[in-house]
Amino acid sequence: MSVAPTPSEIFRRSANEGERRLDQSLLELVSTAFIAGFTIIFGIVALGIVHAAVEPQAGQIARIAGALAFAPGVVFLIVGRAELFTENFFDPAAAVVQRRESRPVRQLMRLWAVTFVLNLIGGTLFALVFAVPGVLPEGAPEALRRVAEEIAARGAWAGFASAVVGGALVALLSFFLAAVNGVGSRIAMAYLVGFLLAVGPFDHVTVTVLHVFVGILFGAGIDLGTVAVIMAISTAGNLVGGVGLVTLSHVAQARGADESGE
Numbered sequence: 232m233s234v235a236p237t238p239s240e241i242f243r244r245s246a247n248e249g250e251r252r253l254d255q256s257l258l259e260l261v262s263t264a265f266i267a268g269f270t271i272i273f274g275i276v277a278l279g280i281v282h283a284a285v286e287p288q289a290g291q292i293a294r295i296a297g298a299l300a301f302a303p304g305v306v307f308l309i310v311g312r313a314e315l316f317t318e319n320f321f322d323p324a325a326a327v328v329q330r331r332e333s334r335p336v337r338q339l340m341r342l343w344a345v346t347f348v349l350n351l352i353g354g355t356l357f358a359l360v361f362a363v364p365g366v367l368p369e370g371a372p373e374a375l376r377r378v379a380e381e382i383a384a385r386g387a388w389a390g391f392a393s394a395v396v397g398g399a400l401v402a403l404l405s406f407f408l409a410a411v412n413g414v415g416s417r418i419a420m421a422y423l424v425g426f427l428l429a430v431g432p433f434d435h436v437t438v439t440v441l442h443v444f445v446g447i448l449f450g451a452g453i454d455l456g457t458v459a460v461i462m463a464i465s466t467a468g469n470l471v472g473g474v475g476l477v478t479l480s481h482v483a484q485a486r487g488a489d490e491s492g493e
Contacts (some may be wrong), residue, residue, distance in 0.1 A: 236410055242325055242485035244409040249326030252319060253338040257345070264346040267313035268353025268437065274304020275442055276371070279378070280431060283370030295375075298429035305425030306418050309408065315437050316347045317398050320473035321405035321481065328482055347437070347466075353387040362448040370451035378432075379446020382439060383453045387464055390434060394468020395476070397433035400424050402473035406481055423469050436465035 236244070255263070271321040276326060282297035289296070308315060319342055377439040385393070408417055428435060440462050447453050 238481070238484045241406065241410045242481065243329075245322045245377065245405065246325040246329040248409065249322035249329075252314070252323050252342060253326055253335055256343075260342065260345050261349055263312070263314050264349030265353035265444050266311065267308055267315050267346075267359035268350040268355075268441075268452070270307050270311065270313055270353075271304050271350075271438055272316065272354050272357045272361065272441065272445075273307065274301040274425065274429075275358075275375070275438065275445055276363075276367065277301060277304065279371040279375035279445075280368060282367070282378075283374040286370075286374070295430060298432075301429035302422045302425030305404075305428070306421045309404075309417055309421040310414070313398040314346055315435065316343065316350055317401040317403070317437070317469045317473050318405060318437055319343060319346050320398070320402045320469075320480050324474060324478045325482070348439040351440060354437065355444060358441060358445050358448060361445070375442075376446045376449040376451045377452060379443045379449075382432075382434075382443055382461065383451070383457050387460075390461065390464045391468045393431065394434035394436065394465040395441075395472035396431065396473030397428060397435040397439075397465075398469030398474075399477050400428055400433060400472075401435055401469075402477035406477065432453075434465045434468060436462060439465050441479050 277300040281300035282293045286293035286298040307313075308318070313384040323335075323339050323342055327339050382390075401424065404420060407424075409419045411417060411420060427433070427437070440458065443451070443458055444454060445460060447458075
């Protein structure tokens with residue numbers, strides 16, 4: 232039986248993975264972020280299909296079924312080594328802290344900016360494919376439209392708090408992946424976090440904005456100004472939860488473990 236890594240060892244593993252992400256060429260980074268954007272659309276669409284199929288017979292259980300269907304989209308991301316915006320919070324930040332130089336900070340900003348934009352471009356283009364009439368089964372477009380309308384109807388503070396939780400969940404996923412060994416454990420961690428994100432639902436800016444865009448494609452009456460507000464609130468909440476809460480806490484934990492000799 233393998234021994235669980237110490238907090239310091241988890242942090243070092245995360246920093247090493249962060250180094251890899253920071254050192255990607257622009258072509259690799261653009262490609263990886265684009266792939267992540269269209270990959271997560273599979274999860275969003277699966278949620279709508281399953282929710283629509285289950286709701287007539289099971290009512291509120293449809294939300295749980297939809298979340299279970301969404302979670303493989305996160306597994307696809309992790310196994311395929313594609314990267315969503317907030318998944319790039321913990322590991323690269325750990326690398327920046329470990330280096331203690333100014334150059335990695337610039338690399339981190341580049342990583343976040345390119346990932347954010349290309350996630351949305353990749354997801355938007357693939358969503359247009361699913362919007363072609365007849366691609367999705369009956370009921371799925373309506374279910375996806377309702378999800379978008381529910382997101383848009385929330386108040387600003389509710390959206391911000393949801394995004395804090397979503398950012399913390401995805402940042403924790405990065406930490407958990409560094410703490411386990413083996414593909415099976417990575418798949419399990421990714422699936423559990425994907426389920427928790429969707430069952431809330433808790434906001435991840437890329438997933439949330441793409442949910443809203445898909446809903447607009449199927450008739451949701453949401454204007455671009457509302458989309459911009461949702462994007463800004465979700466991004467701010469994700470940063471607070473992913474960087475401010477999880478990443479800084481684990482940096483402190485690792486440094487404390489080093490000082491105690493663990």
